[in-house]
Amino acid sequence: MSLLSRLEHVAFPSAGEGNLSLPRGGNELIRRLNISTTGRLPISPGQDDPYRSLKQKIHNRLVKEVDRELIEKSNQPDERVKLQEKVESIVTAVLNEEEKTLPNSSRQQIISEILDDVTGYGPITGLLHDPTVTEIMVNGPHQVYVERDGRLELADVTFRDVDHVMHVIERIVSPLGRRIDEASPMVDARLPDGSRVNAIIPPLSLVGPCITIRKFSKDPFTIRDLIEFGTLTEEMALFLEACVKARLNIVISGGTGSGKTTTLNVLSSFIPEDERIITIEDAAELQLRQQHVVTLESRPPNIEGKGAVTIRDLVRNALRMRPDRIVVGEVRGGEALDMLQAMNTGHDGSLTTGHANSPRDLLARLETMVLMAGMDLPVRAIREQIASAIDLIIHQSRLRDGTRKVTQVTEVQGMEGDVIVTQDIFVFEQLGVDEDGHVIGRFRGTGIRPKFADRFEAYGVRLPAGIYGQPALRG
Numbered sequence: 001m002s003l004l005s006r007l008e009h010v011a012f013p014s015a016g017e018g019n020l021s022l023p024r025g026g027n028e029l030i031r032r033l034n035i036s037t038t039g040r041l042p043i044s045p046g047q048d049d050p051y052r053s054l055k056q057k058i059h060n061r062l063v064k065e066v067d068r069e070l071i072e073k074s075n076q077p078d079e080r081v082k083l084q085e086k087v088e089s090i091v092t093a094v095l096n097e098e099e100k101t102l103p104n105s106s107r108q109q110i111i112s113e114i115l116d117d118v119t120g121y122g123p124i125t126g127l128l129h130d131p132t133v134t135e136i137m138v139n140g141p142h143q144v145y146v147e148r149d150g151r152l153e154l155a156d157v158t159f160r161d162v163d164h165v166m167h168v169i170e171r172i173v174s175p176l177g178r179r180i181d182e183a184s185p186m187v188d189a190r191l192p193d194g195s196r197v198n199a200i201i202p203p204l205s206l207v208g209p210c211i212t213i214r215k216f217s218k219d220p221f222t223i224r225d226l227i228e229f230g231t232l233t234e235e236m237a238l239f240l241e242a243c244v245k246a247r248l249n250i251v252i253s254g255g256t257g258s259g260k261t262t263t264l265n266v267l268s269s270f271i272p273e274d275e276r277i278i279t280i281e282d283a284a285e286l287q288l289r290q291q292h293v294v295t296l297e298s299r300p301p302n303i304e305g306k307g308a309v310t311i312r313d314l315v316r317n318a319l320r321m322r323p324d325r326i327v328v329g330e331v332r333g334g335e336a337l338d339m340l341q342a343m344n345t346g347h348d349g350s351l352t353t354g355h356a357n358s359p360r361d362l363l364a365r366l367e368t369m370v371l372m373a374g375m376d377l378p379v380r381a382i383r384e385q386i387a388s389a390i391d392l393i394i395h396q397s398r399l400r401d402g403t404r405k406v407t408q409v410t411e412v413q414g415m416e417g418d419v420i421v422t423q424d425i426f427v428f429e430q431l432g433v434d435e436d437g438h439v440i441g442r443f444r445g446t447g448i449r450p451k452f453a454d455r456f457e458a459y460g461v462r463l464p465a466g467i468y469g470q471p472a473l474r475g
Contacts, residue, residue: 054094054095054098054102054110057094057098058087058090058091058094058110058114061090061093061094062087062090062114065086065090066083066086083115084111084115087111087114087115088111091107091110091111112126121168121171121172122159122164122167122168123144123157123158123159124136124138124144124157124168124211124213126157127144127146127155127157128191128195128213128215130146132148132149133146133147133148133215134147134148134150134214134215135147135212135213135214135215135257136155136211136212136213136215137152137210137211137212137213138159138165138209138210138211138212139207139208139210140162140165140205140207140208140209140210141158141159141160141161141162141164141165141208141209142158142159143158143207144157144158144159147402149402150398150401150402150403150404151402162208162209165208165209165211166201166209168211169187169199169201169209169211172189172191172197172199172211173187173189173197173199176189176190178300179303180199180201181201182201182202182203183303184300184303185200185201185202185203185204185205186198186199186200186201186204187199187200187300188282188283189283190283190284190285191213193215193216193218194216194284194285194287195213195214195215195216195285196213196214196216196261196283196285197211197212197213197214197283198211198212199211199212214257216261216262216285216287220265220266220269220287220289221262221265221266222266222269223237223240223241223266223269223270225266226262226263226266229403229404230403230405231259231263231396231403231404231405231406232405232406232426232443233426233443235426235445235464235467236406236409236426236443238463238464238467239409239425239426239463239467239468240267240270240394240409241270242456242461242463243391243392243452244267244268244270244271244349244351245270245272245459245461246452246455246456246458246459246461247348247349247455247459248348248349248391248392248452248455249343249348249349249350249351249389249390249391249392250267250350250351250352250390250391250392250393250394251351251352251353251354251362251390251392251393251394252264252267252351252352252353252354252393252394252395252396253353253354253355253356253358253359253361253362253393253394253395253396254353254355254356254395254396254397254398255355255356255357255397255398256355257398258396258397258398258404259396259398259404260330260353260396261285261286261329261353262404263394263396263406264286264327264329264351264352264353265286265287265288267351267394268286268288268290268327268351269288269289271288271290271325271349273290273291273292274292275290275292275324275325275349276292276294276321276322276323276324276325277290277292277293277294277323277324277325277327278293278294278296278318278321278323278325278326278327279293279294279295279296279327279328279329280296280297280298280311280314280315280318280326280327280328280329281295281296281297281298281311281328281329281330282297282298282311282329282330283297284297285329286327286329288327294321296314296317296318298310298311298313298314310333310335311328311331311332311333311335312333312334312335312338312373315328315335315338315339315342316338318342319338319342319347323347324349325347325349325350325351326339326342326347326350326351327350327351327352328350328351328352328353329352329353330352330353330354330355331352331353331354331366331369332354332355332369333369333372333373334369334370334372334373334374335369335373336354336366336369336370336372336373337369337370337373337375337385338373339352339389340366340370340385340386340389340390341385343389343390344385344388344389354366354369356395358395358408359393359395359408359410359422360422362393362395363383363386363393363412363420363422366382366386366390367379367382367383367386370382370385370386379418380418383415383418383419383420384415386412386420387412387413387414387415387420387421388414390412391411391412391452392409392410392411392412392450392452393408393409393410393412393422394406394408394409394410395407395408395409395410397428399430399439400433400437400439401433401437401438401439403438403439405428405441405443406426406428407427407428408424408426408427408428409424409425409426409427410422410423410424410425411423411424411425411450411451411452413451414451423446423448423450424446424448425445425446425448425450425468426443426444426445426446427443427444427446428441428442428443429441429442429443429444445467445468445469446468446469447468447469448468449468450468
């Protein structure tokens with residue numbers, strides 16, 4: 001639990017009845033700790049901390065002695081070490097004055113909590129550094145959930161109050177030039193490591209400010225990682241690598257949290273180094289390893305409601321940037337029309353993702369998104385555009401045991417009448433659930449050779465014989 005969330009309403013000894021008179025650096029420290037300059041530390045009532053008085057004295061001393069420059073540079077490793085040494089020296093001095101001994105574990109906990117509030121993101125800093133946590137969900141100040149191994153669990157940390165949560169949100173969005181307030185109560189952002197952040201505040205959220213953080217691995221996953229996770233098989237991986245190298249247009253579909261962005265990252269790693277890649281996202285989170293990558297990020301409107309730059313604007317602009325590949329983080333609106341136009345006008349090898357429950361549902365959603373562009377097009381014309389532009393749909397699902405699997409790899413074959421024809425190349429068959437709740441199933445090839453297989457030869461890509469007809473590929 002964070003230091004501030006354990007403190008009660010207490011007054012600094014030097015505060016008196018008026019505002020605190022703070023030395024150099026004091027105001028900055030108080031801003032970082034979100035402490036009122038009236039000299040009081042508001043927190044949730046009822047917290048019982050045996051070290052409350054000690055922490056109060058440490059806070060008082062920090063306000064008096066810590067230099068502003070040291071705080072401002074605390075995001076640098078060397079400066080953080082200096083700040084930690086300063087905190088440790090103050091803890092030692094206070095203990096000596098109080099003539100108290102403190103277990104080393106408690107001493108380190110106090111130091112860690114203070115540093116988290118000054119240099120990190122408060123109570124959730126430790127969760128962000130925990131490699132077993134893949135998602136963090138803050139539901140107001142007193143409830144924090146995390147996802148581990150695909151399952152939700154209640155974390156043992158809380159915030160002090162609503163202002164404490166708002167303070168952390170501001171620290172996330174401010175460096176990106178974004179804002180969140182009553183006029184604009186929702187925001188998408190990212191952390192320096194690329195983790196995706198969404199925040200929503202009252203009056204839209206009735207439980208208080210909410211933060212949802214989707215963490216990404218510091219080292220991007222490889223196709224080998226996905227095979228080891230059971231997301232797909234070796235044969236499927238070879239096939240998908242061939243599809244990217246043969247410049248097929250690919251859409252990854254799936255529900256929220258199904259792993260679409262991770263799979264998109266992995267597929268993009270197969271793009272040759274000598275190609276120019278333009279990535280387009282709401283909040284930049286793709287981690288491409290190629291050298292020639294241009295990253296574009298949309299921009300929300302300013303406080304006057306002007307200056308917005310949408311994904312659609314960026315897709316149109318990307319066409320003028322001489323791209324070999326266009327990678328769109330997600331299509332969810334009118335940009336779908338521009339993406340299809342790009343795919344149909346020589347920009348082969350484009351990659352994107354979209355929310356859908358199945359490959360067939362994705363095609364229906366694409367129709368709807370094209371209509372959202374404001375173009376009054378006949379349905380048949382839209383379907384012809386989709387069938388001509390998209391070669392492959394990779395559908396990913398998050399199963400009931402928390403595992404993520406590529407459940408369908410589907411070819412878009414063309415039109416028959418007014419219907420888009422699709423054909424599964426690989427599927428995952430769920431056979432049941434074991435005693436521990438783990439899904440039992442198998443991957444298998446359908447035995448059908450896709451129509452675009454001839455393109456593999458044209459690009460010098462050769463696949464093993466029989467890759468499409470494996471009867472029981474274990475997951």
